[in-house]
Amino acid sequence: QTDLTAAGIEKKHLVILGSGWGAASMLKDLDTSLYKVTIISPRSYFLFTPLLPSAPTGTIEPRSIVEPIRSIAKRTPAEVTYYEADATDLDYSNNSLKIKFPDSSAVEKEVKYDYLVVAVGAQPSTFNIPGVADYACFLKELPDAIQVRRKILESVEKASLFPEGSAERKRLLHFVVVGGGPTGVEFAGELKDYVDEDLSKWMPEIAKEVKVTLIEALPNVLNSFSKSLWTYAQKTFAENDIQLLVNTAVNNVTDTVITASTKQKDGSTEKKELPYGMLVWAGGIRPTDFTTGLFKKIEGQAGARRGLLVDENLKVKGTENVYAVGDCAFTGHPPTGQVAHQEGHYLASTFAKRAAIDDLEAELVRSSNSDEKSKVQTRLDAALADIKPFKYNHLGSLSYVGAEKAVADLVWGTFSSTSTGGAFTYLIWRSSYIAMCISARMRALVAADWLKVSLFGRDLTKE
Ligand code: FAD
Ligand code: NAD
Numbered sequence: 001q002t003d004l005t006a007a008g009i010e011k012k013h014l015v016i017l018g019s020g021w022g023a024a025s026m027l028k029d030l031d032t033s034l035y036k037v038t039i040i041s042p043r044s045y046f047l048f049t050p051l052l053p054s055a056p057t058g059t060i061e062p063r064s065i066v067e068p069i070r071s072i073a074k075r076t077p078a079e080v081t082y083y084e085a086d087a088t089d090l091d092y093s094n095n096s097l098k099i100k101f102p103d104s105s106a107v108e109k110e111v112k113y114d115y116l117v118v119a120v121g122a123q124p125s126t127f128n129i130p131g132v133a134d135y136a137c138f139l140k141e142l143p144d145a146i147q148v149r150r151k152i153l154e155s156v157e158k159a160s161l162f163p164e165g166s167a168e169r170k171r172l173l174h175f176v177v178v179g180g181g182p183t184g185v186e187f188a189g190e191l192k193d194y195v196d197e198d199l200s201k202w203m204p205e206i207a208k209e210v211k212v213t214l215i216e217a218l219p220n221v222l223n224s225f226s227k228s229l230w231t232y233a234q235k236t237f238a239e240n241d242i243q244l245l246v247n248t249a250v251n252n253v254t255d256t257v258i259t260a261s262t263k264q265k266d267g268s269t270e271k272k273e274l275p276y277g278m279l280v281w282a283g284g285i286r287p288t289d290f291t292t293g294l295f296k297k298i299e300g301q302a303g304a305r306r307g308l309l310v311d312e313n314l315k316v317k318g319t320e321n322v323y324a325v326g327d328c329a330f331t332g333h334p335p336t337g338q339v340a341h342q343e344g345h346y347l348a349s350t351f352a353k354r355a356a357i358d359d360l361e362a363e364l365v366r367s368s369n370s371d372e373k374s375k376v377q378t379r380l381d382a383a384l385a386d387i388k389p390f391k392y393n394h395l396g397s398l399s400y401v402g403a404e405k406a407v408a409d410l411v412w413g414t415f416s417s418t419s420t421g422g423a424f425t426y427l428i429w430r431s432s433y434i435a436m437c438i439s440a441r442m443r444a445l446v447a448a449d450w451l452k453v454s455l456f457g458r459d460l461t462k463e
Contacts, residue, residue, distance in 0.1 A: 003036070007359035011036050012114035014351065015097065017087045019043050019069040021337040022119035022326030024438065025344030026351075027069070033078040034355035038111065040083045042102035044069055047142055048442060049337055050433050053186035053400070055145035056152065057194035058458035062142050064445035067438050085109070087120070087290055092298060092319050115321050115354075117347060118294070118308065122327035122335060125286035131253030136281035139183055148280055152191075153462045155277035156199065156206055164205060172277035173210045176258060178250050179282035180216030181224070182399045185233060187280055188214045189402025192242050196403075198458045212242045213274070215260060217249040222407065224334060225397055229407040232420040236401045248272065253279065285335060291328045298322075306330050312389035313350065314343060323347055333392050346390045357383045398429050 005011055012035055016023050019041035027039065045066040054060040073080035085099040088108075095114065101107035124140050126132040137151055138144045155172045162169035177188045192212050200207035214221065214237065220230040221237075221244070237244045245262065252259040258276055261269040287295075287307060295304040300318020303309070307330030309317045314329065316322040325347060326340030333339040360380040367373040396411040406429035408419040419425045430450070437443040452459075 005034065005355065005359055007362050009359065009362040012355075012358060013038065013112065014115045014117070015040060015111060015113040016117045016119060017041065017097075018119035018121060018326070019046055020119060020121045020326060021046075021049070021340035022121075022328075022344045023117070024067070024069065024072055025341040026117065026119070026325065026348045027072055027076065027080070027344075028438070029345050029348035030076060031348075031352050031355075032073070032076040032080055034352060035115075036081075037073075037076075037078075038081040038083065038113075039069055039073065040085050040087055040097075040099050040111070041069065042084060042086045043141070044082070044084050046072060046438055048437060050436065051446065052139060052142070052145055053183060053190050055142070056139070056148035056187070057190045058149070058198075059190060059193070059453055060446060060449045062145055064449050065442065066142060067442055072438070083109070083111075087118075090116075090294060090297065090322075092116075092322055095321065113321075115351070116323070118291070118316070118322065118324040118328055119326050119340070119344070120288050120290055120328050122285035122291075122307075123288050124281060125284045126281065127283065129251060129253065131255075132250075132281055132283075135253050135255050136178070136279045138281055139187055140285075148278070150462065151278045152194075156203065156210075157462075159209070159277070160203065160206055164209070167275070169209065170211075171256060171275035173206065174274070174276045175210065175212050175278045175280075176274065176276045177212070177214045177280045177282060178216075178258075179284065180214055180218070180221030180244075180246070181282060181284060182222060182397075184214055184216070184280070184282035185221050186400045187282065188212055188237070188242055189240070189400050189405075192240050192402050193404075194458055196240075201457065213245060214242060215245045215248050215250055215258075217247070219246050221246070222399060225399065225407060226409050226418045228418055229399075229409065229420060232407055233399070233401045236403065236405050240403050242402065245272075250283075285327060287328060304330065307335075313387060314347060314390050331390070331392070336397075338395060338397075339392060342392055343390060350387055353383060353387055357387075398432055400429055 003011055014035040015038045017040050024046040045068050048065040051060050051065045055062045070082055086102050087097055088100045089098040097111045099109050124138045137148045159169045159172035177184045195207050195210045222230050222233050247263040248260045250258055250260045256275055258274040260272045263269055295301045298318045307328050308324040310324050310329050314323050316324050325343035327335040364376045367376050394411055397409045400406045404426050406425045408425050408428055410417045434443055
């Protein structure tokens, strides 16, 4: 592999931060022979988040929804360097980045770049509500799913040591999900499926005492979906015996009790104390500390709150050569994998065009006479004009709601519709997720997990 481009100039160093939807989608489509490419992320794999809510209950095995970033890199035309590290600091005026091995050791390194793509995602938002960070589980990364799985099993096993109907047994068997966005709704549905379909076979006395509660501060769940789908999700929850507390905001958590206040119709609030055994916090996301550090550092980011402010080409405002995609960028689109994927795909094609622009700029400098210069300038102007603004194409939204039912906001070009309920939507949900899997290997593993569960039930042994 040569270090020179077709025009004989040294290849530029393109550094991508992250290994999630934005970064992996960009890498997958990138012509890596045009640059020296380095990926930096503390996570050495891509995580297929749409199926993460299925992992804690064993519907999907955690390893089935990951794809090593090196394996994605291997399928690109040229070599890619990967560093397992966190970006900790950026000196954007000197094109320099500090990275650190993701543990308490002080292994640090400086990385110089010509182009930087920030795709560091977001982190769960606790709104600084006391006790959430200490006692709740989250559902954002793979280790979270494994922790939730362990917590469910611990609560179930511990509960069986207490007499039937006792307060402590009831507490341990009260599983609470906070947040009625798609993460909370999908997980509550998956959890209830596990209780009804599997736990009820192995521990029927325990299963009948398990209570699943979903708490949402707003009047409805799935607020980003069409209105008819909120109602359907809520009806399905009622049929499925999932307790739904809407208009209820959690404001304190201890190791055993959740305190929340419910807004009443007359405007007053009622305080609730809910003893619980396992709590999953799905209350939304906020920028990572690295991203908020950039808000302060980069001139042009004054006023950034939800993500890095970017221009129509996803270039970070206030910089010359830093781009941002996915949940860490504020584009006015929702923070979804679908948006991050399209942004990553867009940057891959933009960077192919940019390599040609860099070559033309070098040619322009080398051109010796004005005639040659003007020809190169014309080609350069055409290449620059070829970089079109990013345009998001919404393909619809899907959410599982439990009991083999799903809701879907469907979009086909200019046609849009909603779909709810049984076999058809469930089939759309499953086939869309299979189609979205990043590799044939992942597709096969997910399909095998679904088949395994339908034949033998969920494997929920404690690891
Ligand atoms: P991520 O995919 O979160 O990737 C961020 C990457 O950056 C990670 O590899 C991380 O390790 C790395 N990183 C973090 N900090 C640093 C640092 N300092 N330096 C270097 N690297 C760093 N969206 C949908 O469209 N459809 C769905 O069905 C769907 N389901 C979801 C289910 C769940 C449970 C969750 C949590 C989210 C779901 N989403 C879904 C949303 C979707 O996952 C996110 O919008 C998407 O992951 C954003 O992509 P990203 O690349 O910005 O961030
Ligand atoms: P979200 O922001 O969509 O929902 C969080 C919910 O928690 C909100 O409805 C909020 O009102 C509620 N909440 C916050 N604090 C609360 C409190 N103290 N008490 C009670 N309720 C509280 O978060 P999410 O579901 O994690 O989704 C994050 C992003 O990922 C969204 O953009 C979402 O669209 C995307 N996502 C999509 C899918 C899908 O398409 N199937 C699945 C998961 C996530």
